[in-house]
Amino acid sequence: MTTTTVNFEQQAAEGAVYYLFGATGDLAKRKLFPALFSLYKEGKLAENFAVVGLARRPRTNDQFRSDVYESIVEFCRYKADDTALWNKFAEHFVYMPLDINNVDGFRELNQLSSELDKKFDIAGNRLFYLALAPDLFGPVSFNLRDGGLLGSDGWKRLVIEKPFGYDLESARKLNAQLSQVFKEEEIYRIDHYLGKEMVQNIEVVRFANAFFEPLWNNKHIANVQITLSETVGVEDRGGYYDKSGALRDMMQNHMLQMLTMIAMEPPSRLQPEDIRDEKVKVLRSLRPYRSSEEVRASVVRAQYSEGAASTKSLPGYRQEDSVNPESVTETYFGARVYVDNFRWAGVPFYIRTGKRMPVKTTEVVIEFKNVPENVLFGSREDVGPNLLVIRVNPMEGMYIKFNAKRPGSDREIQPVAMEFCQSCQVGINTPEAYERLIYDAARGDSTRFTRWDEVAQAWTFVDPIAKAWKESDSDLAFYPAGSWGPEPMDRIIEEDGFHWWPVNGQEEDNVVWISGSRK
Numbered sequence: 001m002t003t004t005t006v007n008f009e010q011q012a013a014e015g016a017v018y019y020l021f022g023a024t025g026d027l028a029k030r031k032l033f034p035a036l037f038s039l040y041k042e043g044k045l046a047e048n049f050a051v052v053g054l055a056r057r058p059r060t061n062d063q064f065r066s067d068v069y070e071s072i073v074e075f076c077r078y079k080a081d082d083t084a085l086w087n088k089f090a091e092h093f094v095y096m097p098l099d100i101n102n103v104d105g106f107r108e109l110n111q112l113s114s115e116l117d118k119k120f121d122i123a124g125n126r127l128f129y130l131a132l133a134p135d136l137f138g139p140v141s142f143n144l145r146d147g148g149l150l151g152s153d154g155w156k157r158l159v160i161e162k163p164f165g166y167d168l169e170s171a172r173k174l175n176a177q178l179s180q181v182f183k184e185e186e187i188y189r190i191d192h193y194l195g196k197e198m199v200q201n202i203e204v205v206r207f208a209n210a211f212f213e214p215l216w217n218n219k220h221i222a223n224v225q226i227t228l229s230e231t232v233g234v235e236d237r238g239g240y241y242d243k244s245g246a247l248r249d250m251m252q253n254h255m256l257q258m259l260t261m262i263a264m265e266p267p268s269r270l271q272p273e274d275i276r277d278e279k280v281k282v283l284r285s286l287r288p289y290r291s292s293e294e295v296r297a298s299v300v301r302a303q304y305s306e307g308a309a310s311t312k313s314l315p316g317y318r319q320e321d322s323v324n325p326e327s328v329t330e331t332y333f334g335a336r337v338y339v340d341n342f343r344w345a346g347v348p349f350y351i352r353t354g355k356r357m358p359v360k361t362t363e364v365v366i367e368f369k370n371v372p373e374n375v376l377f378g379s380r381e382d383v384g385p386n387l388l389v390i391r392v393n394p395m396e397g398m399y400i401k402f403n404a405k406r407p408g409s410d411r412e413i414q415p416v417a418m419e420f421c422q423s424c425q426v427g428i429n430t431p432e433a434y435e436r437l438i439y440d441a442a443r444g445d446s447t448r449f450t451r452w453d454e455v456a457q458a459w460t461f462v463d464p465i466a467k468a469w470k471e472s473d474s475d476l477a478f479y480p481a482g483s484w485g486p487e488p489m490d491r492i493i494e495e496d497g498f499h500w501w502p503v504n505g506q507e508e509d510n511v512v513w514i515s516g517s518r519k
Contacts (some may be wrong), residue, residue: 015048022131023053064095106147124152138177194432238322307481
């Protein structure tokens with residue numbers, strides 16, 4: 001078998017027809033249209049492309065283009081103030097109302113596709129973006145095949161959003177349906193956190209710095225803390241969220257993907273399959289919870305109750321629209337996780353995600369082991385551990401906390417932090433995650449997308465937790481809206497001799513910041 005090495009950094013996106021199923025939905029409005037415009041403005045989309053918006057409701061091409069314009073004005077990081085550029089961009093957009101359960105509509109879509117191929121000189125390349133409910137992925141795929149849309153000469157790629165199934169069994173059934181139509185290498189399962197700049201930067205920080213990689217193991221790292229907190233509640237997603245919860249909505253995908261990026265071994269090459277191979281190895285090394293007792297000892301589920309933030313009263317989860325008033329769905333998930341391999345044996349990974357928390361942030365804290373307490377400075381001063389903090393969202397950057405002598409003192413020790421703030425730098429206009437992911441899919445770079453065996457391993461780890469919860473609701477904790485979550489998760493980390501480090505916007509008062517970017 002011959003392996004082809006591709007340098008994706010220098011490969012421009014080929015011309016293609018982009019089919020946006022769910023084109024009148026919120027995801028298209030907030031993320032997909034702005035992403036396409038940004039890519040076009042930066043010259044990352046070839047001129048020979050077309051975008052076909054597909055949804056049930058009737059729209060004319062002009063109405064559709066007006067919708068696209070409004071979404072760009074509201075959500076894009078670039079302004080649509082160049083009339084000539086906008087008109088040139090907009091002429092590539094067409095709309096077609098489609099009943100996705102009617103194969104005849106797909107035959108009409110295939111005819112339209114042939115016309116667009118000729119108009120824009122596209123070589124039959126087709127990217128199908130399904131911003132739809134997961135139970136529609138299979139039927140749409142079958143109709144794409146039966147409607148003739150997969151018969152052109154170019155490449156075919158299917159991009160699908162999470163969630164990919166509800167558990168391992170449903171994920172297998174869904175994957176079996178897709179596999180009847182598309183090859184695994186043609187399926188791009190999006191986890192938009194993998195498109196974020198600082199998540200991608202984790203690899204560089206680890207593998208391109210000689211003073212990190214030798215320390216990146218259980219001999220030097222005491223614990224790892226991953227926080228993904230949101231200030232919002234369920235808003236208008238109550239009906240969906242009440243059937244999902246934090247375990248399936250955040251843990252099974254975003255949280256585990258970030259954990260794999262921190263824990264993976266250096267890949268042999270920076271090629272998609274080599275990188276994803278290493279991520280799968282981490283998922284296979286996760287210590288499973290083998291009983292309900294083990295779940296209760298290391299996992300916390302909780303739900304926000306009534307609370308307040310900035311003097312504003314906030315409703316409890318059970319008071320939200322479309323939520324069962326007796327719901328036991330978790331809005332908070334926290335766990336102590338172990339990666340049982342040679343590098344990480346014995347190092348606890350503490351992960352937490354929740355809604356209605358004090359600040360919106362995604363952060364990874366690497367706490368290094370401290371100096372011995374009975375020698376040198378450890379016997380005289382309260383020496384804190386060194387930290388490496390990677391900030392993913394909304395601030396992007398990282399900082400290192402280390403110890404130094406307080407000026408003018410006799411060996412008095414003071415924590416000092418050096419910061420790189422990517423989002424603080426003047427002139428930086430960081431690409432949105434969806435820009436990078438759409439661009440990668442158009443180029444055939446699957447690095448930032450999840451492979452089937454990644455999905456299967458993630459569900460294999462998560463399903464025993466869901467099973468234990470199903471057996472009893474008595475372990476559901478509550479936390480006031482606007483707080484940092486339930487006490488049981490604090491007790492888990494404290495019984496190991498650690499504590500949660502402050503995250504974005506909550507830094508320690510005694511740290512001296514020496515970065516020039518910090519005001």
